[in-house]
Amino acid sequence: DVKVTQSSRYLVKRTGEKVFLECVQDMDHENMFWYRQDPGLGLRLIYFSYDVKMKEKGDIPEGYSVSREKKERFSLILESASTNQTSMYLCASSTRTSGRLYEQFFGPGTRLTVL
Amino acid sequence: DQQVKQNSPSLSVQEGRISILNCDYTNSMFDYFLWYKKYPAEGPTFLISISSIKDKNEDGRFTVFLNKSAKHLSLHIVPSQPGDSAVYFCAANIGTNAGKSTFGDGTTLTVKP
Numbered sequence: 001d002v003k004v005t006q007s008s009r010y011l012v013k014r015t016g017e018k019v020f021l022e023c024v025q026d027m028d029h030e031n032m033f034w035y036r037q038d039p040g041l042g043l044r045l046i047y048f049s050y051d052v053k054m055k056e057k058g059d060i061p062e063g064y065s066v067s068r069e070k071k072e073r074f075s076l077i078l079e080s081a082s083t084n085q086t087s088m089y090l091c092a093s094s095t096r097t098s099g100r101l102y103e104q105f106f107g108p109g110t111r112l113t114v115l
Numbered sequence: 116d117q118q119v120k121q122n123s124p125s126l127s128v129q130e131g132r133i134s135i136l137n138c139d140y141t142n143s144m145f146d147y148f149l150w151y152k153k154y155p156a157e158g159p160t161f162l163i164s165i166s167s168i169k170d171k172n173e174d175g176r177f178t179v180f181l182n183k184s185a186k187h188l189s190l191h192i193v194p195s196q197p198g199d200s201a202v203y204f205c206a207a208n209i210g211t212n213a214g215k216s217t218f219g220d221g222t223t224l225t226v227k228p
Contacts, residue, residue: 004158031214040124042220043159043204050214058215090158094214102147102208102216106158 003027004107006091012113019078021110023091031094032074033104034058034066036087043090049074050096081114088112118142119207121219129227134192136222138205141186145207149216150179150190153202162203163190195226 007022025032033048035058045058047066055066063085067075074093078085088111092104120139128134138148146167151159165172165179165188172179178191192199202223206216 033215035218040220042121043218045215045217048215056215092158096214102149102214103161103164104151104159104214104216106151106160108156108158 004091004093004105006089006107006110008110009108010111010113012115013078013081014115015082017078017081017114019081019112019114021076021078021089021091021112023074023076023093023107024072025074025091025093025105026072027093027095027105028071029093029095029105030071031096032068033092033094034064034074034076035090035092036060037090037109038087046076081112083114086112086114116141117220118145119205119217119219121203121205121222123222124220125223125225127225127227128195130197131194134190134195134199134224134226136190136192136203136205136224138188138190138219139186140188140207142207142209142217143186144209145217146210147208148179148181148188149206149208150177151204151206152199153204153221159204192224195224197226197228200224200226 034046035043049068091107149164150162153159202221205219
């Protein structure tokens with residue numbers, strides 16, 4: 001059974017803290033993604049990675065950075081958390097080689113609250 | 116500039132009837148479209164997809180229709196069941212873009228028993 005796991009389901013941090021969100025997939029997927037989901041705004045892409053050590057900005061990268069040192073792991077970093085980064089964060093992965101192209105497998109999400 | 120739009124934030128239907136969820140896009144470079152379903156406190160899961168070379172794809176109770184000239188796609192669920200109650204996201208891809216998808220805002224479907 002394919003799986004994407006995220007390090008925390010719920011997280012509460014204070015303004016200015018550095019926050020790490022971890023994502024691990026066990027499917028040997030090349031592509032990994034970080035989204036945030038906010039009411040009425042759908043899923044917005046923060047960063048994605050199509051290979052180890054490779055990263056590309058998505059639609060809303062400001063205030064975030066990422067790291068992909070190993071194929072299975074993709075980390076999202078909030079350098080200095082702010083209240084407007086309170087959101088649901090979703091990690092996903094996909095492969096370029098399967099028959100179902102572009103299908104993304106999502107983790108359960110991390111609900112981050114910044115106080 | 117929102118390239119994928121789901122104009123109906125919510126939809127309510129009776130069990131056994133048809134649910135039709137709509138999605139419009141503006142970028143003519145999109146060549147692959149997907150629908151995902153999301154339950155509360157879970158990540159989205161893939162439901163059905165369609166390539167731009169087709170105008171219809173069917174999988175059990177779910178059918179996706181694509182009208183390229185209108186830049187419009189729709190998801191039909193027949194018959195609708197209470198377990199279909201969820202948020203549905205439409206997504207679009209450009210074939211050369213490393214699997215990056217552009218998502219719509221989502222439509223919350225409620226199927227009443």
